[in-house]
Amino acid sequence: MxxxxxxxxxxxxxxxxxxxxxxxxxxxxxxxxxxxGTAKEVNWTQFEKxxxxxxxxxxxxxxxxxxxxxxxxxxxxxxxxxxQPSVNTPMLGSPQGxxxxxxxxxxxxxxxxxxxxxxxxxxxxxxxxxxxxxADYSMVLWNVGFIVLMVVLWFFMLRRFNGGGGGGGGxxxxxxxxARLFDKDNDNKVTxxxxxxxxxxxxxxxxxxxxxxxxxxxxxxxxxxxxxxxLVGPPGTGKTLLAKAVAGEADVPFFxxxxxxxxxxxxxxxxxxxxxxxxxxxxxxxxxxxIDEIDAVGRARGNKASLSGNDERESTLNxxxxxxxxxxxxSGVIILAATNRADILxxxxxxxxxxxxxxxxxxxxxxxxxEIFQVHLRNxxxxxxxxxxxxxxxxxxxxxxxxxxVCNEAALIAARHKKKAVQRQDFMDAIDRIVGGLEKRSKVIxxxxxxxxxxxxAGHATVSWHLRYGDPLIKVTxxxxxxxxxxxxxxxxxxxxxxxQALLDKICSLMAGRVAEDMFLGFIDxxxxxDLERATKIAYAMVTYYGxxxxxxxxxxxxxxxxxYGFTKPYSEDRARTIDQQVQEIIDGEYERARxxxxxxxxxxxxxxxxxxxxEVIYTEDAERIFGPRQWQSRxxxxxxxxxxxxxxxxxxDTAVDDGTTMTPPPFEQ
Numbered sequence: 026m027x028x029x030x031x032x033x034x035x036x037x038x039x040x041x042x043x044x045x046x047x048x049x050x051x052x053x054x055x056x057x058x059x060x061x062g063t064a065k066e067v068n069w070t071q072f073e074k075x076x077x078x079x080x081x082x083x084x085x086x087x088x089x090x091x092x093x094x095x096x097x098x099x100x101x102x103x104x105x106x107x108x109q110p111s112v113n114t115p116m117l118g119s120p121q122g123x124x125x126x127x128x129x130x131x132x133x134x135x136x137x138x139x140x141x142x143x144x145x146x147x148x149x150x151x152x153x154x155x156x157x158x159x160a161d162y163s164m165v166l167w168n169v170g171f172i173v174l175m176v177v178l179w180f181f182m183l184r185r186f187n188g189g190g191g192g193g194g195g196x197x198x199x200x201x202x203x204a205r206l207f208d209k210d211n212d213n214k215v216t217x218x219x220x221x222x223x224x225x226x227x228x229x230x231x232x233x234x235x236x237x238x239x240x241x242x243x244x245x246x247x248x249x250x251x252x253x254x255x256l257v258g259p260p261g262t263g264k265t266l267l268a269k270a271v272a273g274e275a276d277v278p279f280f281x282x283x284x285x286x287x288x289x290x291x292x293x294x295x296x297x298x299x300x301x302x303x304x305x306x307x308x309x310x311x312x313x314x315x316i317d318e319i320d321a322v323g324r325a326r327g328n329k330a331s332l333s334g335n336d337e338r339e340s341t342l343n344x345x346x347x348x349x350x351x352x353x354x355x356s357g358v359i360i361l362a363a364t365n366r367a368d369i370l371x372x373x374x375x376x377x378x379x380x381x382x383x384x385x386x387x388x389x390x391x392x393x394x395x396e397i398f399q400v401h402l403r404n405x406x407x408x409x410x411x412x413x414x415x416x417x418x419x420x421x422x423x424x425x426x427x428x429x430x431v432c433n434e435a436a437l438i439a440a441r442h443k444k445k446a447v448q449r450q451d452f453m454d455a456i457d458r459i460v461g462g463l464e465k466r467s468k469v470i471x472x473x474x475x476x477x478x479x480x481x482x483a484g485h486a487t488v489s490w491h492l493r494y495g496d497p498l499i500k501v502t503x504x505x506x507x508x509x510x511x512x513x514x515x516x517x518x519x520x521x522x523x524x525x526q527a528l529l530d531k532i533c534s535l536m537a538g539r540v541a542e543d544m545f546l547g548f549i550d551x552x553x554x555x556d557l558e559r560a561t562k563i564a565y566a567m568v569t570y571y572g573x574x575x576x577x578x579x580x581x582x583x584x585x586x587x588x589x590y591g592f593t594k595p596y597s598e599d600r601a602r603t604i605d606q607q608v609q610e611i612i613d614g615e616y617e618r619a620r621x622x623x624x625x626x627x628x629x630x631x632x633x634x635x636x637x638x639x640x641e642v643i644y645t646e647d648a649e650r651i652f653g654p655r656q657w658q659s660r661x662x663x664x665x666x667x668x669x670x671x672x673x674x675x676x677x678x679d680t681a682v683d684d685g686t687t688m689t690p691p692p693f694e695q
C-alpha cells in the first residue's frame with residue numbers, strides 16, 4: 026500500500042502563525058489609530074484665541090465627537106508652534122500630510138454655531154464651516170479583527186485536536202484505532218528465520234500461516250480456521266516477535282496494538298477503537314490483528330479480588346467479544362493476542378469461537394538457547410574463545426530477551442576494556458553481571474565479616490554437593506555483588522516434575538548457611554534472611570499446595586481461578602495451626618539434616634571456606650578436589666563434563682539458583 030501521506034504538499038500550520046496574526050492585528054490597530062495625518066490638540070480657550078488672530082481658513086466640526094478642527098495658514102501655524110510647542114495628537118479623519126491643524130473639544134454644536142456667527146460678525150473668521158462625523162476605524166477593525174481571530178483560532182484548534190490534519194491523537198479522532206499497520210511493503214519484515222527456538226510453537230502456529238496463504242484448501246473441505254490464537258508465556262520469550270513472524274510468513278497486512286491503547290479517560294472510547302480496528306481489518310482482509318498484553322482489557326469481569334470496577338474497561342471487553350464473534354469465519358481476519366497472565370482473562374474471551382486455542386511459548390531449552398545466541402551474535406564481533414555450547418549451558422532458564430541482554434552486555438564489557446573482539450570471559454562476566462549484579466570490590470568489609478561470609482557460602486556448597494537432588498555448583502564468590510556480600514551460582518536440573526525429596530533437598534541446602542554459622546562461628550546473623558524466606562515458602566507450598574505433609578496428605582488449597590478465595594481462608598483455625606506445625610517440622614528436620622552433613626564433612630567445609638577466603642572465588646573443580654566426585658550426578662553435570670546435548674525435550678524449570686543470600690538480597694546484610 027502506497028503511503029499517501031507523503032504525497033501531500035503545502036505549508037504546515039504552525040503555532041507561530043497565530044503569533045504573527047496577532048502582531049499584525051495590533052500593528053494595524055496602532056497605525057489606523059495614528060490616522061493619515063497629525064493635528065495639535067489645544068483647549069477651548071486657546072482655540073478661541075487662535076481664531077481671534079484671523080488666520081483660520083476653515084473649520085470642521087465632528088458632531089459625534091464634539092471636536093472642532095481648524096485649518097490654519099502657514100504663518101499662523103508657525104506662530105502657534107512657537108508659542109505652544111507640544112506633541113501632536115492623532116486624530117481620525119484628517120487629510121494626509123496636514124500638520125497645520127489644531128483641534129479642541131467644543132462645549133456643544135449649538136454653542137459652537139453661536140460662536141462662529143460672532144467670529145464672522147467680528148470679521149476674524151470668513152472661512153467655511155463643515156459638519157461631519159469621524160470614521161471610527163479602530164472600532165470597526167477591532168470588531169472585524171476579533172471575529173477573524175476567533176475563526177482562525179477555531180480552525181487552529183480543530184487541526185490540533187485532529188492531530189495536525191495527519192490523523193490520530195486528537196479529541197475528534199479519539200475514537201479511532203491506534204493500531205500500527207505493517208504491510209507487505211514494510212522493510213522491517215520478520216519471518217520464522219528471525220525467530221530462534223520456539224520449534225513447537227512454530228509448528229502449531231504454521232497452520233494459521235498456511236490458511237492465510239491457501240484458504241481455499243481448508244474451506245473446500247468445510248473446515249474453519251480458528252478465529253483467534255492466544256500466545257501465552259513468560260515475559261521475554263518472543264510472543265510479539267512470533268506474531269510478527271506469522272504476518273511476515275503469510276505476507277499479509279499486520280495490525281499491531283497494545284491492550285492499554287483501547288482504554289482512555291473518555292467514556293466509550295475503548296469500544297469505539299475496537300470497532301474501528303475491526304473495520305480496518307475487514308477492509309485489509311486477509312490480515313492479522315495482534316493485540317499485545319490483552320490482559321489490560323481482557324481481565325475477568327466481576328473479579329472478587331478487585332473491589333473497584335472499571336465500567337469503561339468492561340464495555341471495551343464487551344465490544345471486543347462482540348466483534349470477535351461478529352465477522353464471518355472465512356473473512357480472512359485472524360486475531361492473535363499475547364499475555365503472560367492467561368489465568369486472569371475472562372472466560373468468555375477464551376471460549377471456542379473467539380480464542381480457540383492457546384499456544385504456549387515456554388522458556389527456551391538448551392538447544393533453543395544455542396540458536397538464540399547464534400541469532401544475537403550475528404552483529405557481535407567475537408573471537409575463537411567463545412563457545413556457544415558453554416554459553417547455552419550457563420544460561421538455564423534465560424528467556425530470549427535475557428540472552429539478547431547477555432550478548433549486549435558482553436559487547437559493552439569488551440568495549441570498556443578496549444578489546445578488539447568479544448571474548449569468552451566477557452560473556453561469563455556479563456552473565457554474572459546480569460544474574461548477581463555488578464561487583465563492588467571497593468566495598469569496605471572487615472576480616473570478621475569476610476570469614477563469616479566464607480563460612481556461610483561454604484556451608485551451602487558443602488551440603489548441596491552431598492545431596493542427591495542438590496543443584497550442581499558452578500562457582501562461589503565472596504566478592505560483594507549488587508547489594509549482596511556473597512553469591513553462589515548453581516545450575517539447576519531442568520526437570521518438569523519436582524519429587525518430594527528434591528524439595529526437601531532444596532530446603533536442606535538453603536538452611537546450610539545458617540547451620541554453618543551456628544556450628545563454626547558460634548553465632549547467627551542476618552545474612553540468612555533470604556534463605557529462610559525461600560525455605561519457608563517451599564515448606565508452605567509442600568503442605569498447602571502439593572499435599573506432601575504427614576498429617577495433611579493429598580490436600581491442596583491452591584486456587585487456579587486467581588480469586589485467592591477473597592477475604593476468607595478455605596480452612597479452619599485448627600487446620601491453620603496444623604499447617605504451621607507441619608511447616609515447622611519440615612524446616613526443623615532439614616535443619617538437622619544439614620547439621621549432620623556438615624558434621625560429617627566438617628574438615629572439607631573448613632578447607633573450602635579457607636580457600637574461598639583466600640581466593641574470593643572458587644569453582645566446581647575446587648569442590649571436586651576437596652570432596653571428590655559427587656555420588657549422584659545429574660544430567661546437567663554430565664553435560665558440563667562431556668558437552669553432550671540431551672536428546673529428550675525437557676524444558677528448563679527455573680533460572681540459575683543462588684545460595685539464597687544474594688540473587689534476591691535481604692534488606693539486612695551481614
